Amino acid sequence: MSDPIPDKPVDDVKPSIQKPKWGRIALMCGIVSLLVPPLTPMLLVSASSNPWWWKGWSFVFHPGVILPLLPFFILTHVAWFKIRWSGGTLANRIDALVGVLLVYLAFVLSLVAVSNFIKFSKHCMIGLSQYRQVDAAKDQYALENNITNNITPNWSDLTPYLKAGSRLALDGGRDSLGNPMLIGPIHDRLRVNPLTKEAVKDVVNDSYWGPYS
Numbered sequence: 001m002s003d004p005i006p007d008k009p010v011d012d013v014k015p016s017i018q019k020p021k022w023g024r025i026a027l028m029c030g031i032v033s034l035l036v037p038p039l040t041p042m043l044l045v046s047a048s049s050n051p052w053w054w055k056g057w058s059f060v061f062h063p064g065v066i067l068p069l070l071p072f073f074i075l076t077h078v079a080w081f082k083i084r085w086s087g088g089t090l091a092n093r094i095d096a097l098v099g100v101l102l103v104y105l106a107f108v109l110s111l112v113a114v115s116n117f118i119k120f121s122k123h124c125m126i127g128l129s130q131y132r133q134v135d136a137a138k139d140q141y142a143l144e145n146n147i148t149n150n151i152t153p154n155w156s157d158l159t160p161y162l163k164a165g166s167r168l169a170l171d172g173g174r175d176s177l178g179n180p181m182l183i184g185p186i187h188d189r190l191r192v193n194p195l196t197k198e199a200v201k202d203v204v205n206d207s208y209w210g211p212y213s
């Protein structure tokens with residue numbers, strides 16, 4: 001009868017090193033990245049004038065769109081290439097690929113969210129009330145000063161008939177997008193600046209402006 005093989009001392013047993021589960025890491029990053037799109041518009045500040053990233057597809061390059069997703073983009077791609085180069089299992093590759101695709105999906109959803117945010121911001125900023133107030137100020141100015149001829153008033157003539165300290169009174173005759181209002185002769189309607197129409201043509205058409213078009 002052979003002698004039993006003695007157990008190895010506990011100190012001689014080398015602990016197994018657990019390799020990072022890159023596929024699982026990539027998948028989790030992809031899932032978490034889907035939480036970013038609803039928050040993206042909150043990172044963008046709507047300025048009183050027309051920001052550069054409102055024009056066309058310029059918002060694609062806004063830091064508020066790119067930076068929140070950048071860590072997820074880096075981690076998922078690092079995981080994908082590590083698995084690919086190390087000959088990882090098929091399951092890990094699929095997890096990593098799904099994670100990468102989810103990050104790209106999150107980027108597309110962020111673009112949609114920002115695009116809708118810009119349209120909503122434009123619509124909020126182009127209210128007709130500012131034109132109605134200036135038009136009423138023209139009428140009040142003509143009435144109080146007994147103006148019968150069709151002169152064109154200066155902005156300083158109309159300011160006393162606007163609410164003191166309001167944005168409209170302090171902006172020097174500019175609309176909410178920063179373009180000069182076309183005041184025109186005293187008995188004619190105020191006109192919307194063509195630059196303002198061009199800036200918001202993706203939100204409203206000419207009929208929106210009514211008598212101020």
